[in-house]
Amino acid sequence: MSYKQVIYTTAPDPAIDPSLTTGTFRLNTVPKPTNVPADKLLVRTHYLSLDPAMRQWLTAKRSYIAPVEIGAVMRGQSIAQIITVGSDLSSTFQPGDWVVAYSGWQEYAVLGAKEVEKVVLPPGGRPTDAMSVLGMTGLTAYFGMTEVGYPKEGDTVVVSGAAGATGMVAGQIAKIKGAKRVVGLAGSREKCDFLVRELGFDAAINYKDADWRKQLKEATPEYIDVFFDNTGGEILDACLARAARDARFVICGAISQYNAAKPQGPASFMTVISQRVTMKGFIVFDYAKKYPTALQELASWLSQGKLKRKEHIVPGGIEGAPQALVDLYKGVNTGKMMVEVAPVSEALNAKL
Amino acid sequence: MSYKQVIYTTAPDPAIDPSLTTGTFRLNTVPKPTNVPADKLLVRTHYLSLDPAMRQWLTAKRSYIAPVEIGAVMRGQSIAQIITVGSDLSSTFQPGDWVVAYSGWQEYAVLGAKEVEKVVLPPGGRPTDAMSVLGMTGLTAYFGMTEVGYPKEGDTVVVSGAAGATGMVAGQIAKIKGAKRVVGLAGSREKCDFLVRELGFDAAINYKDADWRKQLKEATPEYIDVFFDNTGGEILDACLARAARDARFVICGAISQYNAAKPQGPASFMTVISQRVTMKGFIVFDYAKKYPTALQELASWLSQGKLKRKEHIVPGGIEGAPQALVDLYKGVNTGKMMVEVAPVSEALNAKL
Known part of the structure; x- marks a missing residue:
């Protein structure tokens, strides 16, 4: 028996090329291990997580995480099921357990x-x-919004990439935390409708509309107290120009810039001084000690229906991961982007 | 008797034109008042303060202060002497008192x-x-450094515009507060020598040198914990690329951008995320309640010789103010830029 892996082969220059024959990645087939070492687990990947940060993992020089090495399995989280448990671990894990795994892009690990x-x-x-x-993504939204942006009652909160996995949770948390007005920026009419109708955003703006800057102005009559930024570039710039006094700008991501040969900084930078803006970058890992409390709160909101989730699952197996990653940067997804490597129906048991 | 005023006449587009016949300002002559109202003071201006923020006062739309109106006396602080005291104020002021006056650019007010x-x-x-x-300028350096940048022992602190009135105080305060290494950026070899030899900076870099980025890298082997920015533009960008984990970027000014038709944002913006940088703009006025404590500390450092000051006084009277302002943006000054409207030797008494 063998299984497939996606190997990082060629540095993107600057955009990811999804071709598995000439592009950034190659498909590799390796034999499935027959023995699992005593201190290891064999897991089967079911759903791969696709994240905007992945582009940075490929080439960033001085980042929060070492770059993926050329020739290595592409890094990534997945939802996986435990197939075989090494003898030392049998008191903790059982075959059939579902796990979040740092499996990388491969069918087994x-x-x-x-x-x-x-x-x-x-x-x-x-x-x-x-x-x-x-x-x-939920934790990123949680800490970015509650610890960096901390909207107060009456505040106007704007979220970019609002129909993405992190953005949609960030916007909903702002509302839960008492923001007066939550405005989302997203890349299509459908996404905007989803934000307002399904998630309770007060307004949503399609940044592909010619007059999006005018719409942003009209949607933020009292300026912007908290901006949760996933996109960077022009959108960050326009929001900076609308910053309220003492605004908090949560710099979570800059998806518009990850594939750019020459990144663009915010030209409205002078507003940082005149409005006393705080711009703060953060990485969710720094809040690891607080994960349990955060997850408890997120889970309770989810169970109570205060927090809604949405997934965009790409079927067809691991071969589709490179194209799905490119599509993530194009913004084809509403909600969390995943690749279905194996459906739940193929799992060891049907419990979940 | 009459006296001279400098009137703001034509909005700069984008740079200030110092010509008093065709430029941004005009000279005006008005009669010296013979009667002073009961609740007023007549003061004589001796030294006008020239400040980088002045360019913003002329045209900024949504700033911390309303723009100067066309046709009005140019706004500015001065060191002035009281000549006549209105009858209601005679218990508080006396002729001969020296004051910091919001006089604007005029010989009397x-x-x-x-x-x-x-x-x-x-x-x-x-x-x-x-x-x-x-x-x-001292207060701006004080609050920016102590409240926004708050260098800790062992920190590397970089100051741009370091030979300017605010920058040189900011760098010295960093040293007083225990920073391990204070590096200044300035625009000439002479300024750099002054920073290191006279003010005790650990290193100073002339940003007009072709290899200034390399020098900056070498001067900050442990990256930059606190950056006190007076210039913006390329220097901010280069310092962002050298930001240490959890760096504080104190956004005090952006003199390189004030006269720019199209301001430039920091392209290395992604470092804000990867290094969890906090960039914070501030305005000294927000700390007004703490001025007395701050001035006490600054005065004590000055008296003890821990804090040194330098002034660049332009002689020749109020007519020279527009050119001096242009020269300020060119960086001709080391230390506080002032125009001598009337020398101290012409004061009512010789006490000071």
Whole structure:
């Protein structure tokens, strides 16, 4: 028996090329291990997480994480199921356990106990939640909004990339925390409708509309107290020009810039001085000690229906991951972008 | 008797034109008042303060202060002497008192009690100190460094515009507060020598050198914990690329951008995320309640010789103010830029 891996082969210059024959990645087939070492687990990948940060993982020089090495399996989280448990780990894990795994882009992986985390779900939870609203994207939204942006009652909060996995949770948390007005920026009419109708945003603006800057101005009559930024570039610039006195700008991501040969800084930078803006970058890992409390709160909001989630699952197996990553930067997804490597119906048991 | 005023006449587009016949300002002559109202003071201007923020005062739309109106006397602080005291104010002021005055650019001014502040000097103080190291520029350096940047022991601190009135105080405060390494950026070899030899900076870099980025890298082997920015533009960008984990970027000014038709944002913006940088703009006025404590500390450092000051005084009268302002943006000054409207030797008494 063998299984497939996606190998990082050629540095993007600057955009990711999804071709598996001439592009950034190659497909590789390796034999499935027959023995699992005593301190390891064999897991099967079901859903790969696709994240905007991945572009940075490929080439960033001085980042929060070392770059992926050329020739290595592409880095990534997945929802996986434990198939075989090494003898030393049998008191902690069982075949059939669902885990969030640092598996990388491969159908199977042999991992240590520290590279997996058991999925614990609240009532109404789904395994994939552990990788989105109750996983890294949910936590990123949670800490960015509550610790960096901390909207106060009466505040106007704007979220860019608002229909993405992190953005949609960030906007909903702002509302839960008492923001007066939550405005989303997204890349299509459908996404905007979804934000307002399904998630309760007060307004949503399609940044592909010719008059989006005018719409932004009209949607923020009292300026912007908190901006949760996933996109950077022109949108950050326009929001900076609308910053309220003492505004907090939560710099979570800059998806518009990751593939840019020459990144663009915010030209309205002078507003930082005149309005006393605080711009703060953050990385969710820094809040690891507070994950349990955050997950408890997120789970309770989810169970109560205060927090809604949405996934965009790309079917067809691991071969589709490079194209799905390119599509993520194009913004084709509403909600958490995942690749279905193996459907839940193929799992060892049907419990989840 | 009459006196001269400098009137703001034509909005700069984008640079200030110093010509008094065809440029941004015009000279005006008005009669000297013979009667001073009961609630007013007649003051004589001796030293005008020239400040980088002035360019912003002319055209900024949504700033911390309303723009100067076309046709009005140019706004500005000065060191002035009280000539005549209105009858209601005679218990508080006396002819001969030195004051920091919101006089604007004119040789004489009739002001209310709230538009002046009596100069109180520590041992060794000079009247002009009240407008620089013990005035707005000193306070700006103080609050920006202590409240926004707050260097810790062992930190590397970089100051741009380091030979300017605010920058040189900011760098010295960083050293007083225990920074391990203070590096200044300035625009000439002479300024750099001054920073290192006279003010005790650990290193200074002439940003006009072709290899200044390399010098910056070498001067900050442990990256930059605190950056006190007076210039913006390329220097901010290069320092962002050298930001240490959890760096604080104090956005005090952006003199390189004030006259730019199209301002430039920091392209290395992604470092804000990867290094969790906090960039914070501030305006000294927000700390007004803490001025007395700050001035006490600054005065004590000055008296003890821990804090040194330098002034660049342009002689020749008020007609020279527009050219001096242009020269300020060119960086001709080391230390606080002032125009001598009337020398101290012409004062009512010789006490100061």
